[in-house]
Amino acid sequence: MFELDVATRHIKSRRRQTLFSIIAVAMAVGIIIVFMSMMSGYMSILIDSTIENQAHITIMPKEGEDYIHLYHGLENHIYRQEGVEAVSSYFQGEAALQHKHNAEGVLLYGINPEDEKRVVNREKYILAGEFTSLENPGGRIILGYKLANNLDVEMGDSVKAQIPGAKPTDFTITGIFQTGTPVDETMAFTNIERLQDLYGVGNVVTGMGVRMSDAYVADDLANEIDRETGYDAVSWIEQNAKILNMMKTSEMMVYVFYIIIFGISGFGIANVLIMIVMEKVGEIGMLMAMGTSRRSIMLIFLLEAGILGMVGVIIGCILGYAASLAIASIAIPIPPEMYSGMNHLPVVIELKNFITAGIFAMVINIIAGVFPARRASKMDPVEAIYSV
Amino acid sequence: MSDKYIIQIKNLTKIFGNGVEIKALDGVDLDIVRGEFLSIIGPSGSGKSTLLNQIGILDTPTSGTILLNGVDVTKMSDKERSRTRNKELGFIFQYHHLLPDFNALENVMIPLLISGIKSSQAREVARKVLDEVGLGDRMKHRPNQLSGGQNQRVAIARALANKPSIVIGDEPTGNLDSKASDNIYELLRQLNSEHSQTFILVTHDEGMAAKTDRIIRLVDGRVAENSVNFG
Numbered sequence: 001m002f003e004l005d006v007a008t009r010h011i012k013s014r015r016r017q018t019l020f021s022i023i024a025v026a027m028a029v030g031i032i033i034v035f036m037s038m039m040s041g042y043m044s045i046l047i048d049s050t051i052e053n054q055a056h057i058t059i060m061p062k063e064g065e066d067y068i069h070l071y072h073g074l075e076n077h078i079y080r081q082e083g084v085e086a087v088s089s090y091f092q093g094e095a096a097l098q099h100k101h102n103a104e105g106v107l108l109y110g111i112n113p114e115d116e117k118r119v120v121n122r123e124k125y126i127l128a129g130e131f132t133s134l135e136n137p138g139g140r141i142i143l144g145y146k147l148a149n150n151l152d153v154e155m156g157d158s159v160k161a162q163i164p165g166a167k168p169t170d171f172t173i174t175g176i177f178q179t180g181t182p183v184d185e186t187m188a189f190t191n192i193e194r195l196q197d198l199y200g201v202g203n204v205v206t207g208m209g210v211r212m213s214d215a216y217v218a219d220d221l222a223n224e225i226d227r228e229t230g231y232d233a234v235s236w237i238e239q240n241a242k243i244l245n246m247m248k249t250s251e252m253m254v255y256v257f258y259i260i261i262f263g264i265s266g267f268g269i270a271n272v273l274i275m276i277v278m279e280k281v282g283e284i285g286m287l288m289a290m291g292t293s294r295r296s297i298m299l300i301f302l303l304e305a306g307i308l309g310m311v312g313v314i315i316g317c318i319l320g321y322a323a324s325l326a327i328a329s330i331a332i333p334i335p336p337e338m339y340s341g342m343n344h345l346p347v348v349i350e351l352k353n354f355i356t357a358g359i360f361a362m363v364i365n366i367i368a369g370v371f372p373a374r375r376a377s378k379m380d381p382v383e384a385i386y387s388v
Numbered sequence: 389m390s391d392k393y394i395i396q397i398k399n400l401t402k403i404f405g406n407g408v409e410i411k412a413l414d415g416v417d418l419d420i421v422r423g424e425f426l427s428i429i430g431p432s433g434s435g436k437s438t439l440l441n442q443i444g445i446l447d448t449p450t451s452g453t454i455l456l457n458g459v460d461v462t463k464m465s466d467k468e469r470s471r472t473r474n475k476e477l478g479f480i481f482q483y484h485h486l487l488p489d490f491n492a493l494e495n496v497m498i499p500l501l502i503s504g505i506k507s508s509q510a511r512e513v514a515r516k517v518l519d520e521v522g523l524g525d526r527m528k529h530r531p532n533q534l535s536g537g538q539n540q541r542v543a544i545a546r547a548l549a550n551k552p553s554i555v556i557g558d559e560p561t562g563n564l565d566s567k568a569s570d571n572i573y574e575l576l577r578q579l580n581s582e583h584s585q586t587f588i589l590v591t592h593d594e595g596m597a598a599k600t601d602r603i604i605r606l607v608d609g610r611v612a613e614n615s616v617n618f619g
Binding site for chain 1: 446447466472481487494499501502
């Protein structure tokens with residue numbers, strides 16, 4: 001294939017310019033790979049923390065009902081489903097907590113700590129005290145740290161809970177948690193039996209959390225539970241649909257920027273090729289005189305675009321990989337309000353990002369080559385030969 | 389049609405320009421015998437190069453026909469024209485138009501590679517042809533490492549590589565001094581007698597033209613003289 005031979009000679013004959021165009025492509029690819037790795041990192045952190053900190057499936061009462069009655073039967077039924085690791089029933093109610101002159105409205109969760117901690121790793125976020133202290137059906141409560149601040153309470157202090165229809169009850173604080181999310185200001189846990197008693201509705205629950213071995217099949221099981229039992233089962237995917245969709249939309253937006261960045265690097269390639277075409281007019285004419293078809297002339301310059309692009313992509317992938325590793329290794333303090341417990345920028349190096357960036361860059365580079373290549377192939381051989 | 393003629397040109401007209409029209413060729417009739425060594429002369433602007441480019445199928449006429457081996461090349465598709473140029477025609481221009489990034493051997497290989505011949509085979513053929521034009525010891529040199537006359541020899545070798553039936557030269561010695569020019573002429577003459585290929589040269593060098601088999605003199609796009617030399 002002499003076209004490839006001619007293409008490589010052209011590239012070699014213009015070392016400096018081709019080098020710059022390759023650098024432009026490599027930088028574009030490298031930067032975009034770093035962006036993608038960081039996007040993947042944030043995405044996976046978000047999803048991991050969601051999966052970690054939320055029940056994979058939440059089961060709520062049937063439509064028009066306030067409670068799940070005879071919930072042990074439902075618990076057993078769900079336990080028998082494939083992939084279910086743990087089930088935790090809870091009783092949730094609104095309450096006002098009061099300490100001295102401070103009062104805050106909270107969502108009070110009555111749980112069985114042994115079950116609950118198997119569904120959601122609550123213990124991980126305990127700042128002080130023990131999550132399992134709630135096993136005691138006495139008046140014990142665990143608060144979010146912001147809520148504790150707002151009420152101006154500490155471990156061991158007592159708060160008064162106002163529950164509609166019940167007389168005020170004292171709870172002793174046996175734990176404080178910090179998740180880094182808004183629930184730190186609005187949520188409190190207590191023992192399920194204690195809460196059921198206070199509400200005086202008997203042995204019922206308001207919901208159930210389910211943990212699965214594979215969080216990504218939660219949607220399927222939720223639908224099945226929904227259909228089979230009539231209870232309202234919602235997966236974490238459905239619950240977070242809004243934020244997941246938002247991330248997808250923002251990813252689309254980012255792609256617009258990718259196209260712009262690749263477009264700029266594509267101009268570099270187009271520029272070099274236009275220069276080569278202009279310099280090689282006589283040569284192109286002679287190649288045509290010797291019987292090179294217009295298609296072959298076109299191919300020569302598309303190959304040049306392809307080669308420049310390919311070298312740029314390979315160097316860019318290496319740069320992107322190195323830069324991603326470097327960024328991942330630098331410790332950057334991140335406020336716990338954003339992502340609790342993180343001290344590094346989240347970077348996930350994924351092969352698919354390299355492939356996407358590479359294909360993306362190649363397509364744009366080839367497109368950049370089309371204009372000069374067409375220009376070369378449309379030349380009139382007579383004019384081209386006598387132009388020198 | 390006779391097998392005697394390799395090219396038969398009938399009433400060939402070429403008009404340039406889209407505002408002011410210039411008749412570069414005005415009803416040219418010309419038959420060229422197989423194996424002839426022919427020169428086209430005339431003042432500048434007389435249509436010599438235009439006629440040569442028509443014969444070389446590099447350009448299309450406004451009207452008229454050109455039969456090459458009995459086939460009308462004016463009706464060919466772009467692809468067929470390319471293929472015919474590659475197989476049947478060899479070109480030598482005033483400027484050698486060698487590919488600067490390729491050495492002499494590689495330059496001569498190009499028409500062979502275009503025709504689809506394997507690289508190893510092309511290399512062998514190119515080597516032979518370069519030997520024939522006397523550049524056996526310059527094969528690895530690039531055009532910028534060779535003299536004007538040597539480059540023109542490489543260009544001749546390239547024109548001959550595919551064993552075309554017609555070799556056309558547009559002022560092939562126009563850039564050379566008289567000694568180099570004579571050498572090139574002798575080489576072309578020798579190749580013509582050895583390979584019985586048809587050579588058509590455009591020149592304004594009357595002395596060189598006088599040494600060819602036949603002189604076609606063009607004036608204002610018409611054949612003004614068609615005289616056989618009995619050297």
